[in-house]
Amino acid sequence: MRDDLDVLREEERLRGRLSLLRRRLLEELSEPGSATTLAARLGETRQKINYHLREMEKGGLVELVELRQRRGRTERVLRASARSVVIAPTVIGDARRDGQDRFAADALLSAAARTFNDVAELRERADAAGKRLVTFTVDTEIAFAEPADIERFTQRLADRLADLAAEFHSPASGRRYRVVIGGHPVRGRAENPQEPAP
Structure with missing residues (x-):
């Protein structure tokens, strides 16, 4: 069964750089296709497409779904092994947040990178053990009237989180x-002060 999201955590799975052509191939292979059909669609030679597909298959980015006999040869039909592929930040380097205040963009990026890496590794371990990884996500949007409101909101949120942590924290027997x-600011949407709060 195809995954929704494939996380590349090992550099060797990239099998070289994830070039524009390879990204196009992954997009095209959301539906099964062969080197011949892809070459015609992308205006490349079948040999070039076939080379890249074999390298991507070695890295687990595409998977074989069918072998067809066509004009005296065997045609390999492949598809992307996941609907979406992301590269874990640790493939490029380790993001550190030493000495950053909580309002620095780098602090948020470092926390997001660490979360990304941790959850990807835990998901792999759970899959290998045949278990489900239990996580939770809270996501909302807020329109702040003034920049100073961001700091006040953050402080009150930290205080409430500390209260909740004290209430639910069970160091002796709990799962950590x-x-x-x-x-962060919402990307690509015009500000609408009349929009109701979530």
Whole structure:
């Protein structure tokens, strides 16, 4: 069964850089296709497409779904092994947040990178053990009237989180969870002060 999201955590799975052509191939292979059909669609030679498909197959980015006999040769039909592929930040380097205040963009990026890596690794371990990884996500949007409101909101949120942590924390017998809360401006949407609060 195809995954919704494939996380590349090992550099060798990239099998070289994830070039524009390879990204196009992954997009095209949301539906099964062969080197011949892809070459015609993308205006490339079948040999070039076939080389890239074989490298991507070695890295687990595409998978074989069918072998067809066509004009005296065997045609390999492949598809992307996941609906979406992301590269874990640790493939490029380790993001550190030493000395950053909680309002720095780098602090949020570092926390997001660490969360990304941790959850990807835990999901792999759970899959290998045949278990479900239990996580939770809270996501909302807020329109702040003034920049100073962001700091006040953050402080009140931190205070409430500390209260909740004190109420639910069970160091002797509980399962440990990391809770990460961050905020960033909404991308690509015009500001609408009349929009109701979520």
